[in-house]
Amino acid sequence: MNRLKEIDNFSEIFKSNIPLLDVRAPIEFKEGSFPHAYNYPIMSDSERHQIGICYKEHGQKSAIRLGHELVSGKTKEQRIDKWSKFVKKYPNGALFCLRGGLRSKISQEWIYEHFGVSYPRIKGGYKALRTFLLNEMESTSSKMNFLVIGGQTGCGKTILLNKFDNSLDLEGYANHRGSAFGNNVTPQPKQIDFENHLIVDLIKKEHYENLLIEDEGNNIGTIYIPEVIKAKAKESKIIILRASIEERIQISLKAYVIDMIKRFTDQDPINGADNFSNYWLGSLFKIKKRLGGARYNLLLDQLNIALKNHKENNELSGFFPLIESLLVDYYDPMYDFQISNKKQRVIYEGNFQEVTNFLKEFKS
Incomplete structure (x- = not known):
């Protein structure tokens, strides 16, 4: 017809x-x-x-x-x-x-x-x-320049990315923050949905000279980063975002505690607090093997105190030493090892405002 x-x-x-x-x-x-x-x-x-x-x-x-x-x-x-x-x-x-x-x-x-x-x-x-989308991912990514934003856990990389229109928020597409504690209250998308969302944004932003992405591993939770994107990122220049331990604790507290409490409570007002507790307990358990038994038990004791104080007194201060220990003793050594193999690609390091200014003025 x-x-x-x-x-x-x-x-x-x-x-x-x-x-x-x-x-x-x-x-x-x-x-x-x-x-x-x-x-x-x-x-x-x-x-x-x-x-x-x-x-x-x-x-x-x-x-x-x-x-x-x-x-x-x-x-x-x-x-x-x-x-x-x-x-x-x-x-x-x-x-x-x-x-x-x-x-x-x-x-x-x-x-x-x-x-x-x-x-x-x-x-x-x-x-x-x-x-069409898979072909576009190949052709478009090959013509574009990536700038990779690196930095220690909790330094605000995602916050920085979201200030710029020429960014690809891989963790946003994956509905996951890219760590053992990265689960959200809603499930991750299917791999195909993640890829389609990523490629559509890639097409929309093909007119930019540079695209900003976060320094990621091979996967974000259950989602695998497409090989062509991963390969492009591995050959791209890196900008390191620096933040003090105090700033990182505050950013982590908001992302993994304050925001998660609200999301769990909004999703299920009756069981939200219990679901939040299970989220933290389950996330800590994921890294038990890497932590080792003694350190895991120490952190578990800290976590139980923090959860108890929150439940009984709506108090969040118990999470401060727990988050600091996770950042300094667990995540930082892993980051130091990973970045040591990429130092030749680092072109700039600075705090949030310095990196922001650098990116606004950057010409490839």
Whole structure:
């Protein structure tokens, strides 16, 4: 039906934050989609499974016929109604299925038949968009310069990055702060969602001469940094952010205690305090082997005192010696070892204001 449009300007789709109607089944959406994509499926997981079996055993025509039987009547009306609301809210959007085939074509036809709206579909669907993004990550990152922000744990690297528009917040995309204590109250995204978010931001910022990223390891929690990004970072110049131990304790206290208490409480007002305690106890346990039994037990005693004081008196001072010990005795030696292998790439060191000024004036 030539009245039903296809679009293939993928770069513009992502640069302009075009709202995307993902009509794939929920299970497919959960495995990964794109920023500004919303899942209003044409088929449920169960329906998709039944149709898939029918396709394998009896062919496409039988599968299509079964699909129309399963998605009919009130079920069909409910799904079209959801699409109607989406189309009214996002008239400049587009829809897609896995490969730009039957599901998106049928969705297009039903929207047109019921509302007279020619809502465009993505040519090639999810597969084409995903392939485009992976190719763009390769080509765009090869043409750009990275500046890597390094520094000891708690020095404020993420705070610094977020002051600049020409930055890629890898930990933000990963929903994790990149350490044993880095979990958030919500789960990390799927690897594909992380990559898609990263690449879309990369495309949007390709006009910058330099892009700032934080000095990371191979992974951020359960998320692995793509090889092309990792390789580019390993050959890039490094700027070291310095901060006093007092500043680092305050930054860490806010990030890992104050902010986390609020997030856990906002998420679950009844069990928030217990969930916060479990977060700290579980995070400390993750590094038990590296700490060694004696040091772990000492820190565990400090932690239990801090948690008790917070629960009974809303007091946070018990976290100060605990955080200081973790920074100085655990994280700093690891950082010193890692940065010793990168010293030849360091071009500047300074405090927050000095580094900020340096980056504003930096020319590659």
